[in-house]
Amino acid sequence: xxxxxxxxxxxxxxxxxxxxxxxxxxxxxxxxxxxxxxxxxxxxxxxxxxxxxxxxxxxxxxxxxxxxxxxxxxxxxxxxxxxxxxxxxxxxxxxxxxxxxxxxxxxxxxxxxxxxxxxxxxxxxxxxxxxxxxxxxxxxxxxxxxxxxxxxxxxxxxxxxxxxxxxxxxxxxxxxxxxxxxxxxxxxxxxxxxxxxxxxxxxxxxxxxxxxxxxxxxxxxxxxxxxxxxxxxxxxxxxxxxxxxxxxxxxxxxxxxxxxxxxxxxxxxxxxxxxxxxxxxxxxxxxxxxxxxxxxxxxxxxxxxxxxxxxxxxxxxxxxxxx
Amino acid sequence: xxxxxxxxxxxxxxxxxxxxxxxxxxxxxxxxxxxxxxxxxxxxxxxxxxxxxxxxxxxxxxxxxxxxxxxxxxxxxxxxxxxxxxxxxxxxxxxxxxxxxxxxxxxxxxxxxxxxxxxxxxxxxxxxxxxxxxxxxxxxxxxxxxxxxxxxxxxxxxxxxxxxxxxxxxxxxxxxxxxxxxxxxxxxxxxxxxxxxxxxxxxxxxxxxxxxxxxxxxxxxxxxxxxxxxxxxxxxxxxxxxxxxxxxxxxxxxxxxxxxxxxxxxxxxxxxxxxxxx
Numbered sequence: 117x118x119x120x121x122x123x124x125x126x127x128x129x130x131x132x133x134x135x136x137x138x139x140x141x142x143x144x145x146x147x148x149x150x151x152x153x154x155x156x157x158x159x160x161x162x163x164x165x166x167x168x169x170x171x172x173x174x175x176x177x178x179x180x181x182x183x184x185x186x187x188x189x190x191x192x193x194x195x196x197x198x199x200x201x202x203x204x205x206x207x208x209x210x211x212x213x214x215x216x217x218x219x220x221x222x223x224x225x226x227x228x229x230x231x232x233x234x235x236x237x238x239x240x241x242x243x244x245x246x247x248x249x250x251x252x253x254x255x256x257x258x259x260x261x262x263x264x265x266x267x268x269x270x271x272x273x274x275x276x277x278x279x280x281x282x283x284x285x286x287x288x289x290x291x292x293x294x295x296x297x298x299x300x301x302x303x304x305x306x307x308x309x310x311x312x313x314x315x316x317x318x319x320x321x322x323x324x325x326x327x328x329x330x331x332x333x334x335x336x337x338x339x340x341x342x343x344x345x346x347x348x349x350x351x352x353x354x355x356x357x358x359x360x361x362x363x364x365x366x367x368x369x370x371x372x373x374x375x376x377x378x379x380x381x382x383x384x385x386x387x388x389x390x391x392x393x394x395x396x397x398x399x400x401x402x403x404x405x406x407x408x409x410x411x412x413x414x415x416x417x418x419x420x421x422x423x424x425x426x427x428x429x430x431x432x433x434x435x436x437x438x439x
Numbered sequence: 440x441x442x443x444x445x446x447x448x449x450x451x452x453x454x455x456x457x458x459x460x461x462x463x464x465x466x467x468x469x470x471x472x473x474x475x476x477x478x479x480x481x482x483x484x485x486x487x488x489x490x491x492x493x494x495x496x497x498x499x500x501x502x503x504x505x506x507x508x509x510x511x512x513x514x515x516x517x518x519x520x521x522x523x524x525x526x527x528x529x530x531x532x533x534x535x536x537x538x539x540x541x542x543x544x545x546x547x548x549x550x551x552x553x554x555x556x557x558x559x560x561x562x563x564x565x566x567x568x569x570x571x572x573x574x575x576x577x578x579x580x581x582x583x584x585x586x587x588x589x590x591x592x593x594x595x596x597x598x599x600x601x602x603x604x605x606x607x608x609x610x611x612x613x614x615x616x617x618x619x620x621x622x623x624x625x626x627x628x629x630x631x632x633x634x635x636x637x638x639x640x641x642x643x644x645x646x647x648x649x650x651x652x653x654x655x656x657x658x659x660x661x662x663x664x665x666x667x668x669x670x671x672x673x674x675x676x677x678x679x680x681x682x683x684x685x686x687x688x689x690x691x692x693x694x695x696x697x698x699x700x701x702x703x704x705x706x707x708x709x710x711x712x713x714x715x716x717x
Contacts, residue, residue, distance in 0.1 A: 130553065131553075131556065131557055131560065134553065134554070134557040135557055135560060135561070138557065138558075138561070142566075142569055142570060142573070251705075252452070255698060255701050255702060255705070256694070256698055258701060259645060259649070259694055259697040259698035259701050260694050261649055261652050261653060261656075261669075261672075261690060261693050261694070261697075262653075263652075263653055263656050263657075263672070264652075264656075264672055264686070264690035264693065264694075267672065267675075267676055267679060267686050267690070268686070268687070268690065270679060271679050271680075271683065271686065275679060275680050373559070373560070373561075373562050373563070374562075376562045376565075377562035377563055377564035377565060378564070380562075380564055380565055380568060381564070381653055381656070381657065384657070385676075395565060395568075396568070396657070399568050399569060399572040400572070402572070407569060407572070410565070411561075411565060411566075411569060414561075414562045414565060415560050415561055415562070418560045418561075418562065419560055422560075
């Protein structure tokens with residue numbers, strides 16, 4: 117098992133190298149040089165100061181030297197300091213990451229707890245009116261622009277009904293709440309953003325679950341179970357379900373990139389202090405080091421999710437390990 | 440072909456999708472005729488700004504007193520053309536790389552597939568935001584960037600088809616007859632791999648329209664005053680309490696259009712795939 121994990125993890129090294137090349141290419145799309153991005157038209161920073169800035173960041177060296185210097189810094193997660201407030205980017209990301217992870221994990225839980233039952237019941241009643249209705253429902257979710265859905269949620273549940281707060285994660289007064297009350301406040305504030313992030317992914321998981329279940333229901337051991345005279349309930353929940361649930365584990369890795377991608381827009385709408393909003397603001401402010409840091413961390417999280425899913429899959433299905 | 444037409448009419452989901460898409464096309468094509476007002480004409484008088492739907496302005500007006508219906512009609516042009524041009528770019532890159540990987544195999548295949556895996560690790564939306572932020576917002580860049588970042592799925596699809604099709608007798612026969620690689624790949628094998636490509640095109644059209652709306656909403660896509668469904672919503676969000684039509688109407692149009700492309704794509708998958716028939 118351990119050797120499997122190690123072998124699988126080693127595969128990310130070539131991936132990371134490729135990713136770093138693409139990122140560097142994008143970085144060079146930025147108009148002008150970093151010195152002018154950093155100091156703009158600031159008249160105090162003259163030609164010699166700008167030359168010094170380039171020297172400090174090694175921008176006067178040839179491209180391949182720059183690449184290796186950059187790679188060395190990436191390896192220790194040193195993304196430099198933000199152009200906006202001069203704080204280390206990694207520190208800024210560290211502060212924001214928990215909020216994003218909280219939202220993502222809650223969304224994954226919600227997505228799974230809705231789409232797995234939909235997938236199973238659709239497969240059991242395949243091609244029935246119920247199945248067709250559910251197909252349409254999840255497709256509508258898939259086709260809904262998440263930012264628009266977020267606005268509609270705010271409009272109804274936030275503004276009209278005033279059921280849920282519409283922005284922020286932790287207002288200052290929560291500091292004076294007892295522990296459980298502050299937890300409840302947080303949960304309350306998460307409701308709308310989690311709903312908005314989850315809608316898009318319902319379709320993928322439930323369709324995947326449906327086809328997996330259909331596949332299992334066609335297997336011989338299901339026919340055997342039925343022939344033994346077991347009740348249909350028992351056949352489905354005891355015999356079929358366990359096997360159909362296996363591959364769904366890996367799918368978490370499929371929704372992780374889309375959750376992180378979605379966080380950029382949803383966190384901005386709900387003023388959620390996560391990495392997505394940090395990234396969006398950095399982009400809008402041309403804060404190059406932060407933009408890159410958020411990008412690399414997002415990719416890194418995606419890769420981590422991918423490996424985690426593979427390992428989990430090997431844990432639940434021993435056949436995989438020996439391939 | 441006739442059979443396929445019958446299947447489409449029989450399948451209500453696909454029929455619904457085709458009708459909606461045709462409708463949007465007609466709207467986009469005849470935008471100047473259909474628009475009741477100039478979509479860019481401002482009128483800041485208080486009795487024209489932010490008016491709810493009425494006989495004069497059937498979809499109401501926005502914060503600058505512009506007629507929402509006319510803006511929606513012109514917005515359809517933007518959404519559809521972004522969708523089609525982005526997908527055309529995706530098609531060229533995706534099919535070419537897929538054909539090369541699937542036909543030649545070996546190290547070329549490994550190289551291309553590694554590239555696909557790397558591309559798939561990037562959160563696509565952020566990648567697009569990054570590039571657009573550096574290049575500056577523009578509708579042309581939106582089309583190009585969406586196209587450049589969305590080919591990975593198609594490449595995998597075409598490659599998988601080629602891996603199995605290149606071993607077929609007709610491909611081997613063509614090779615024995617001395618046909619060039621290009622001829623075998625594009626004239627003999629590709630036509631047989633088109634079914635999944637069509638499905639992928641329809642689904643990607645929906646995806647590209649959805650992406651454009653998100654980018655325009657964030658202000659990195661189509662720039663105001665040029666109307667697009669996404670940037671109408673981005674104005675609407677500030678009047679969510681007082682002018683629901685600015686948010687609801689363009690959102691429903693995006694939803695309806697994207698859903699139609701998805702339904703057609705999903706329907707085509709069933710119709711074109713003989714394995715799914717019973």
